Amino acid sequence: MRILATDLDGTFLGGSDRARTALTRHFGESPDRTLLYVTGRSSRSVTELVRRGKLPRPDAMICDVGSYVATADGNPVQGEVMEHIRATWGDRGERVRSAFAGLTGLRLQPDFGPFRVSYYFDSTAELAEAHATADALGCDGLVSDNLYFDVLPRGVNKGTTLARLMREWGVAPESVLVAGDTLNDLAMLAAGFPAVVVANAEPALLAQLPPSDRILRASAPGCDGILEALRSRGVEVSDV
Ligand SMILES: [Mg+2]
Numbered sequence: 001m002r003i004l005a006t007d008l009d010g011t012f013l014g015g016s017d018r019a020r021t022a023l024t025r026h027f028g029e030s031p032d033r034t035l036l037y038v039t040g041r042s043s044r045s046v047t048e049l050v051r052r053g054k055l056p057r058p059d060a061m062i063c064d065v066g067s068y069v070a071t072a073d074g075n076p077v078q079g080e081v082m083e084h085i086r087a088t089w090g091d092r093g094e095r096v097r098s099a100f101a102g103l104t105g106l107r108l109q110p111d112f113g114p115f116r117v118s119y120y121f122d123s124t125a126e127l128a129e130a131h132a133t134a135d136a137l138g139c140d141g142l143v144s145d146n147l148y149f150d151v152l153p154r155g156v157n158k159g160t161t162l163a164r165l166m167r168e169w170g171v172a173p174e175s176v177l178v179a180g181d182t183l184n185d186l187a188m189l190a191a192g193f194p195a196v197v198v199a200n201a202e203p204a205l206l207a208q209l210p211p212s213d214r215i216l217r218a219s220a221p222g223c224d225g226i227l228e229a230l231r232s233r234g235v236e237v238s239d240v
Pocket residue numbers: 007008009010011180181182
């Protein structure tokens with residue numbers, strides 16, 4: 001297992017500093033291992049966290065719920081994966097904004113990348129209508145953490161983008177450990193890679209996880225849960 005493909009909030013940003021440091025040394029500071037963030041945050045938000053020392057510098061990142069692949073500096077990674085995202089999204093940004101402007105209970109988020117449109121929702125939102133509106137525009141609607149409604153290019157999510165990127169890199173699924181905690185992680189947790197759901201996971205995610213020997217439900221939160229998964233698979237990670 002030489003690649004850690006991890007969600008950030010609640011996952012790599014969760015658990016103890018001690019566990020995060022151990023994972024950083026193992027994946028982030030080793031030339032033959034790879035630390036890959038797979039997050040709902042924008043690349044700007046991640047690079048800001050790295051700049052402030054809240055996160056180690058990754059090798060690469062999948063941002064914006066799978067709709068943007070970036071270098072550690074936040075620049076788009078040129079290649080088939082980004083080409084697919086760009087072509088699938090087309091010019092839908094403005095059309096999504098105007099179609100969603102009339103829906104109640106949805107508020108535009110302040111910061112997201114160029115190939116999605118993202119909202120917060122509250123209890124007054126009609127999610128079925130929001131999903132139907134996204135669908136009519138040729139997009140996917142995705143709810144996560146009982147808070148976020150993302151409008152994404154059809155078929156693009158954390159799982160499909162990670163799978164495409166790993167194929168492009170020529171990586172076997174068994175070389176990857178996927179880690180997550182909320183519903184927008186479901187697609188990558190169920191994408192056929194070895195995976196861990198950390199203990200602080202959203203109940204709705206736990207309810208929708210398919211039964212699979214590949215997916216460990218950790219007893220520890222955040223980074224401690226990731227360490228638990230690695231060690232249960234015989235990967236030696238040094239303590240700090
Ligand atoms: Mg999360």
